[in-house]
Amino acid sequence: MTKPLTKTQLVAAVAEAMETDKKTATTAIDAIVEIITAEVAKGGAVTLPGVGKIFCRERPERMVRNPATGEQIKKEADRQVKVTIAKALKDVVNAA
Template sequence: MAKPMTKTQLVAALAEEMDADKKVASAALDAITDIITREVSAGGAVTLPGVGKIYCRERPERMVRNPATGEQFKKEADKVVKMTIAKALKDSVNG
């Protein structure tokens, strides 16, 4: 498996794709990240065309088990961030 692209590599690739300098590309990436974070934390969802949909889902209170001791305890309800991958991306990966 290939190593994941770092933020520096992503900014460089984005700058090249946009024909802009790295400072502008970094600002664009930070702005997109801020928008997604703000929208999802407020309970909304963000669709990135061709990539997928990022959203927040609530998990109910449930019983869980500590694997080290085998002890069961109740875990409070919480929220998790989920992402559904777009069909176009799945198809391009599976070729």
């Protein structure tokens, strides 16, 4: 397994793909991240074609077990960010 792309490497790759400078690519990436964060935080979902869907899921109050002591405790309701990977990306990864 290779190391994940850093933001600097991602910016360089986007700048090259867009045939633009790194400052413009950084602004574009930051804007995309900001939009996704805002949309998911308010309970919406964002679909990135060919990549997948990022959404927020509500989890109800539930009983959980402390693995160290075995004690049952009540966990409050919360929200969890989920990502569903697109079939197109899965197919490309499995074909390699």
